[in-house]
Amino acid sequence: MEDLLSVNNLDFFYGDNHALKDVTLPIKKNKITSLIGPSGCGKTTLLRCFNRMHDLYPNNRYQGEIMMDGQNILGDQVDVINLRNSMGMVFQKPTPFPMSIFDNVAYGLRLKSIRNTSTLKEKVEKALRQAAVWEEVKDRLNENAQGLSGGQQQRLVIARTLAVEPKVILFDESTSALDPISSKKIEELMVELKEDVTIIAVTHNMQQAARISDFTALMYIGSLVEYDDTATIFTKPKHKMTEEYVTGRFG
Amino acid sequence: MDNLKRRKIINYVAMTLASLCAAVGLALLFIILYNVLVEGIGSLRLRLFTQDPAPPNLPNVGGLRCAFLGQGLLTLVASIIGVPLGVLGGTYLAEYGRHLKICRLISTLSDMAVSIPSIVIGTFAYAILVKPMGVFNGWAGAVALAIIILPIIVRTTEEMMTMVPWALREAAFALGAPYHKVITSIVWRSAMSGIFTGILLAIARVAGETAPLLFTSFNSNHFQLNLNQAVPSLTVSIYQYAASPYENWVGMAWAAAFVITILVLFLNIMGRVIIKLKKRD
Ligand SMILES: Nc1ncnc2c1ncn2[C@@H]1O[C@H](COP(=O)(O)OP(=O)(O)O)[C@@H](O)[C@H]1O
Ligand SMILES: [Mg+2]
Numbered sequence: 001m002e003d004l005l006s007v008n009n010l011d012f013f014y015g016d017n018h019a020l021k022d023v024t025l026p027i028k029k030n031k032i033t034s035l036i037g038p039s040g041c042g043k044t045t046l047l048r049c050f051n052r053m054h055d056l057y058p059n060n061r062y063q064g065e066i067m068m069d070g071q072n073i074l075g076d077q078v079d080v081i082n083l084r085n086s087m088g089m090v091f092q093k094p095t096p097f098p099m100s101i102f103d104n105v106a107y108g109l110r111l112k113s114i115r116n117t118s119t120l121k122e123k124v125e126k127a128l129r130q131a132a133v134w135e136e137v138k139d140r141l142n143e144n145a146q147g148l149s150g151g152q153q154q155r156l157v158i159a160r161t162l163a164v165e166p167k168v169i170l171f172d173e174s175t176s177a178l179d180p181i182s183s184k185k186i187e188e189l190m191v192e193l194k195e196d197v198t199i200i201a202v203t204h205n206m207q208q209a210a211r212i213s214d215f216t217a218l219m220y221i222g223s224l225v226e227y228d229d230t231a232t233i234f235t236k237p238k239h240k241m242t243e244e245y246v247t248g249r250f251g
Numbered sequence: 252m253d254n255l256k257r258r259k260i261i262n263y264v265a266m267t268l269a270s271l272c273a274a275v276g277l278a279l280l281f282i283i284l285y286n287v288l289v290e291g292i293g294s295l296r297l298r299l300f301t302q303d304p305a306p307p308n309l310p311n312v313g314g315l316r317c318a319f320l321g322q323g324l325l326t327l328v329a330s331i332i333g334v335p336l337g338v339l340g341g342t343y344l345a346e347y348g349r350h351l352k353i354c355r356l357i358s359t360l361s362d363m364a365v366s367i368p369s370i371v372i373g374t375f376a377y378a379i380l381v382k383p384m385g386v387f388n389g390w391a392g393a394v395a396l397a398i399i400i401l402p403i404i405v406r407t408t409e410e411m412m413t414m415v416p417w418a419l420r421e422a423a424f425a426l427g428a429p430y431h432k433v434i435t436s437i438v439w440r441s442a443m444s445g446i447f448t449g450i451l452l453a454i455a456r457v458a459g460e461t462a463p464l465l466f467t468s469f470n471s472n473h474f475q476l477n478l479n480q481a482v483p484s485l486t487v488s489i490y491q492y493a494a495s496p497y498e499n500w501v502g503m504a505w506a507a508a509f510v511i512t513i514l515v516l517f518l519n520i521m522g523r524v525i526i527k528l529k530k531r532d
Pocket of ligand 1: 014017019037038039040041042043044045046
């Protein structure tokens with residue numbers, strides 16, 4: 001099984017706050033890796049290292065490496081815009097842009113200077129189908145995206161991410177703000193998407209991690225406690241803390 | 252118990268005083284509006300808009316056509332200078348400079364600049380643009396008005412953009428958008444109606460100003476829109492006509508005051524309506 005990414009001895013600092021400590025783990029290609037752990041343990045912080053979202057704010061510092069295709073994506077010479085094109089991100093709350101459904105999905109494509117109308121139409125439709133939201137929006141592509149329901153918005157955001165054909169999609173508790181049915185749809189979608197992309201998903205929901213992920217990493221106060229295939233983590237973990245956490249006895 | 256009673260009394264007194272002040276303010280405002288309305292409509296003639304000023308001793312001729320156009324031109328040029336500067340400045344404060352201490356200082360100073368008396372700004376424009384040229388000129392008037400609207404537009408732009416959630420910007424960054432694209436295609440778009448309203452209210456604020464024009468573009472009785480010379484101004488004309496001994500001119504001042512009051516009122520109401528509509532959705 002091929003590693004698409006490997007995180008090696010990664011440390012991360014918000015100014016003086018040492019938020020990630022010596023994290024090392026592989027990310028397997030075309031699999032779902034779940035990041036679990038108590039609130040504030042650094043899941044979001046780790047996730048945002050992959051697309052270098054931390055670069056947006058002053059005083060943030062990485063140490064260590066995340067290797068992809070033989071290159072450290074945390075390096076100074078890396079083109080962050082290219083990197084973000086290959087690392088899609090879906091946030092907790094849906095983030096539709098204040099524009100039409102079509103323009104939302106076309107946003108990333110237009111950034112890449114794709115202007116041809118028929119190419120755009122084709123790619124937008126493909127992405128919306130992939131995100132399982134095409135049937136619901138195909139007759140209202142010119143309507144404002146902020147009028148969609150929360151679940152539809154979240155699938156629209158996934159479509160927007162898929163449109164630029166990323167290698168990886170990062171999900172940060174992307175179902176936690178949704179109702180159970182919408183949440184279920186996104187889960188099923190994530191499993192389907194494995195064929196095309198590699199998924200890293202932060203989740204608070206143990207059942208969800210157990211249901212959808214192939215690999216699971218447990219974090220605690222900035223450190224990686226245990227990483228293994230999901231079945232092992234949930235049935236015979238090596239660490240006592242992992243067992244307590246996945247069975248809900250922790251904390 | 253005593254304490255509670257005392258607080259209740261203080262509260263009652265304070266409320267009564269505040270209500271009284273509000274009532275006096277409102278009453279004065281309505282008296283002014285009522286006067287402008289009655290006197291203005293009574294003296295309103297079509298020639299106010301179609302004819303240029305004539306000597307006061309000729310009844311039934313003369314108007315303020317050139318003053319309307321001059322005032323409009325000054326406001327337009329002021330907007331052309333002030334709006335882009337204000338929007339870009341506000342954008343800098345809300346985005347690129349949001350972590351800088353100096354930008355917080357500029358925000359505070361802009362808030363203060365909003366309440367600088369406009370005559371002071373007029374004097375400043377006089378010193379830098381009239382004195383060196385040796386003549387009253389339209390540019391000086393337009394610049395004075397632009398200086399007045401600048402801090403208002405800077406601050407509303409900054410506030411409206413700050414209200415756009417960061418998650419939305421991050422979502423665009425996550426798609427590989429460079430910062431200027433995030434600003435133009437996401438943040439401006441989200442904040443557009445708020446910024447537009449701010450611009451409208453700022454223009455409404457200067458459309459009826461007299462003081463900043465008195466020493467700058469001054470006034471002219473001729474149809475002349477060359478900004479290198481004194482430019483006819485409606486508000487300065489009102490000021491001069493109203494203070495004149497001629498009944499004919501005083502009437503015209505009322506009528507012009509009525510028209511400009513309605514215009515400014517309309518701009519203000521439009522701004523409020525946009526804010527209301529925006530809040531509802
Ligand atoms: N922008 C920030 N600046 C400083 N500290 C932060 C910031 N964001 C998060 N942290 C801190 O980093 C730690 C990890 O946070 P986070 O990655 O958000 O946790 P999780 O996603 O697992 O709940 C927490 O202690 C949090 O307080
Ligand atoms: Mg988090």
